[in-house]
Amino acid sequence: MAKTTPACPGLPADPRLSGFPPVLPGNARILLLGSFPGVASLAQGQYYAHPRNQFWRLLGACLGCDLASLPYAQRVAEVARRRVGIWDVVAECRRVGSLDSAVTEASVNPLARYLREHAPALERIGFNGGLSWKLGRHLADHGYAVYRLPSSSPAAAMYSFEQKLARWRPLFEF
Structure with missing residues (x-):
């Protein structure tokens, strides 16, 4: 019998989870790479769906528009219009909850190959949090400028919004 979690009787404790396809316009110049969607994002089928995720x-602050107030489809369209992509480093994993520290058996997306083929204008990659940085920083070896960003997750409370924003802004300064 499968090991179950007390919070969800009858469900496997560590099901194999699959992430989302990239939001990546062909003319993207900037890519934001997270680690893997959290529980709220997986449930809603949307990147960064948790209401407390910043x-x-x-x-929006980096791009000079209020993305947070837009419906998800409009957010994604506006980001793509501004030549910014969104994706995750991890394609599949096992994890209970939303914390990166709980990720096991991670399969990494074929980042370098995919980006060369689908986003030839890409110049800069921002890593949203420590796990994405750990698993993806090798992209610097492929000619991309890489930026380690403080996580936008509500679990990353060591930085204020203003401190995070100060570290995110240089990614968008050309």
């Missing part, structure tokens, strides 16, 4: 607010 991703959309941070990205």
